[in-house]
Every structure is written in structure tokens, then in C-alpha cells.
Amino acid sequence: MSRAESLLRPEIAALSAYHVPPKRDLIKLDAMENPYDWPSEMMYEWQSRVAGLAVNRYPDAASGELKDALREAMGIGDEYSLLLGNGSDEIIQIIAMALARPGATILAPEPGFVMYQMIATFTGMNYVGVPLGDNFDLDMPAMRAAIEAHQPALIFLACPNNPTGNLFDQSAVAEILDIAPGLVVIDEAYQPFANYTFLPKLSDCPNAVLMRTVSKMGLAGLRLGYLIGAPCWLHQFEKLRLPYNINVLTQAAAVLALRHKAVLDEQAAQICRAREQLNADLQIFEWIHSYPSAANFILLRIDGDADQLHAHLLNDGILVKNLSGAGGVLSHCLRITVGTDTHNQQLLDSIARFRP
Numbered sequence: 001m002s003r004a005e006s007l008l009r010p011e012i013a014a015l016s017a018y019h020v021p022p023k024r025d026l027i028k029l030d031a032m033e034n035p036y037d038w039p040s041e042m043m044y045e046w047q048s049r050v051a052g053l054a055v056n057r058y059p060d061a062a063s064g065e066l067k068d069a070l071r072e073a074m075g076i077g078d079e080y081s082l083l084l085g086n087g088s089d090e091i092i093q094i095i096a097m098a099l100a101r102p103g104a105t106i107l108a109p110e111p112g113f114v115m116y117q118m119i120a121t122f123t124g125m126n127y128v129g130v131p132l133g134d135n136f137d138l139d140m141p142a143m144r145a146a147i148e149a150h151q152p153a154l155i156f157l158a159c160p161n162n163p164t165g166n167l168f169d170q171s172a173v174a175e176i177l178d179i180a181p182g183l184v185v186i187d188e189a190y191q192p193f194a195n196y197t198f199l200p201k202l203s204d205c206p207n208a209v210l211m212r213t214v215s216k217m218g219l220a221g222l223r224l225g226y227l228i229g230a231p232c233w234l235h236q237f238e239k240l241r242l243p244y245n246i247n248v249l250t251q252a253a254a255v256l257a258l259r260h261k262a263v264l265d266e267q268a269a270q271i272c273r274a275r276e277q278l279n280a281d282l283q284i285f286e287w288i289h290s291y292p293s294a295a296n297f298i299l300l301r302i303d304g305d306a307d308q309l310h311a312h313l314l315n316d317g318i319l320v321k322n323l324s325g326a327g328g329v330l331s332h333c334l335r336i337t338v339g340t341d342t343h344n345q346q347l348l349d350s351i352a353r354f355r356p
């Protein structure tokens with residue numbers, strides 16, 4: 001046995017790292033990125049801001065200006081605290097570290113966001129995945145039974161859910177908040193495309209916090225997530241945040257982008273229009289079932305070999321996410337991010353050339 005193998009925690013040795021395909025010159029429809037650039041005036045403004053930044057100095061540890069800009073742009077009231085993470089992935093990790101008492105459990109519906117389970121493993125927590133029911137909605141008898149049996153310290157509910165794209169029924173979410181013995185994280189990574197937010201109900205739910213990210217709304221390269229919640233929770237989580245986790249460039253770029261939130265909102269609206277168009281256009285392929293989506297991606301189930309369609313698209317220079325390896329309800333499934341009209345058309349043309 002190598003020294004690494006003998007020293008490593010066995011559950012870490014057994015993991016495979018989160019796979020990101022190498023960057024190539026492809027039409028990227030795999031990672032829920034916003035395909036649009038900033039308008040040139042905004043780009044010029046950014047370039048002049050960058051020139052004035054002191055990268056020899058540590059960033060503002062409290063990210064004060066950025067938090068003010070987030071409160072203003074997102075309508076977050078003073079009754080809430082904010083916690084910032086290097087992506088919301090880091091926030092998931094901070095919350096898990098805080099709640100990882102021996103034997104503590106994370107529970108989440110499945111299929112769901114893979115980082116919940118990975119971070120449970122990183123932090124030594126148990127993980128319980130509860131299969132979704134019909135139409136990928138919460139299976140409440142199964143959720144009730146699992147919550148009762150496992151008494152999870154932490155439940156994640158992604159609204160809309162990734163990779164299924166749907167919003168869960170809100171009365172089911174309300175019941176989970178009611179019966180949960182621990183903390184419930186409402187993950188609104190796709191809120192900009194959903195026409196819905198839990199935010200107005202947050203103050204009625206002392207055991208809930210609301211997590212968001214700027215990634216899917218057009219700032220994935222900045223790595224910035226934020227948690228909204230009661231000070232009693234966030235004050236504790238703040239202790240686990242590494243100092244200076246939000247760098248100088250991210251703070252400055254996010255402040256600037258949030259001051260131009262109308263640009264990001266218009267891009268999100270454009271993506272929503274393109275999503276509906278793409279979903280309508282996909283109906284001509286009777287061997288594809290496309291699910292309705294409240295996010296910036298569409299889940300497809302192929303009546304045929306999803307691996308082959310994935311490879312065919314790649315051969316045409318289009319990268320989508322192949323989920324079929326996950327098995328279960330995701331067998332034969334691909335997830336496509338909504339792109340520009342041109343890219344969506346190229347996707348449709350490429351699909352039309354495929355023989356299932």
C-alpha cells in the first residue's frame with residue numbers, strides 16, 4: 001500500500017474527482033452558462049475599474065460594498081444576514097462543516113445536484129437520497145418516511161431542481177419545512193429563470209436558509225454564491241468561512257454587474273424565451289421526450305442510445321451533459337443548456353442528422 005493510500009480516509013480514496021471536460025473549441029451546452037457577452041460600454045467600464053484595483057492588497061474581508069450591491073439588486077431586507085462563498089459550492093461545504101456532528105445526515109431528493117452528496121462525503125456526514133416521484137416532484141410519503149427514519153441535520157431542496165429543471169410543489173416544500181428536525185437549505189441557483197422565489201416566505205421559516213449564486217445568471221467565471229438567512233445561523237457559518245474567500249476581482253466585477261442588473265435580467269429573459277422555443281422545436285423528434293423546465297437547461301430522455309447521441313453531437317462540435325451513466329430514471333437522459341438562438345439551431349440541426 002502506498003503511503004497516500006494508507007493515510008487517506010478510505011471514503012476519499014474511493015471518490016472520483018468531479019469531472020469537468022477539458023476546454024475545447026466547442027459549442028458549450030453542458031454547464032448552464034449564460035452564452036451572452038456584456039455590452040461593450042459595460043466591458044469598457046470594467047476595464048477602467050480593473051486598472052484601479054490594488055491586487056497587491058488583500059480584498060475587503062467583509063465584502064461590504066458587494067453585500068450592499070447584492071441587497072439592493074436582489075431586494076434582501078435588513079432582517080437577514082448574508083454569507084458569501086467562492087461559488088455556492090463553498091457555501092454548501094461551509095454549512096456541512098458546521099453541522100457535521102458525528103452521525104449527522106444530509107438528505108436530498110434524487111436525481112439532484114451531485115455536490116450535496118460529494119460534500120457529505122468530504123465532511124464525513126451520512127447521505128440519504130430520496131427518489132423523486134411522478135413528474136420529478138417530491139414524493140411526500142417517501143420524504144416523510146426518510147425524514148422520520150434519518151432525522152437529517154440538513155436537507156437540500158433545489159428549486160428549480162438540477163438536473164430535472166422543475167420547481168417542486170410549494171405545499172410539499174412547506175410541509176418539509178414543517179417536519180424537518182434540522183436546517184433546510186432552499187437552493188435557488190436557477191431562480192433568475194424561474195419566475196419564483198422563496199424569499200418572501202423566508203422570515204416565516206426559522207429553520208430555513210436561502211442559497212443563491214450569480215453563476216447561472218451570467219457570472220460563472222467570478223465564483224460567487226450567497227446565502228440569505230437569519231443572523232443566528234449565518235453568524236455561526238461565518239466562523240467557518242476562510243478569510244478573503246472572495247477575491248478583489250470578483251468583488252469589483254460583481255458590484256459592477258449588479259449595478260447593471262437590467263442587462264443580466266434581459267439576458268435571463270432572452271434565455272427563457274429561447275428555452276420555450278427550443279422545447280417547442282424539440283417536439284418534432286418523436287424519439288425524444290423533453291421535460292418542461294423553469295431553469296436554463298432542458299432534460300431530454302432519448303428513445304434510443306443517449307451515449308451515441310452525445311457522441312454524435314460532440315462530433316458536430318456540440319458539448320451537452322450525458323447523464324445516462326447515472327442510471328435509474330436518468331438512463332437515456334441528456335441535459336442541454338439553453339444557448340444562443342444560433343447555437344440552439346445548430347443543436348437542432350445536428351439532432352436532425354442523427355439516426356436513433
Ligand SMILES: *Cc1c(COP(=O)(O)O)cnc(C)c1O
Nearest residue numbers: 087088089113158162189213215
Ligand atoms: C450550479 C449549481 C450550484 C453551484 O453553483 P456555483 O457555481 O458553485 O455557485 C448550486 N446548486 C445547484 C442546484 C446548481 O445547479
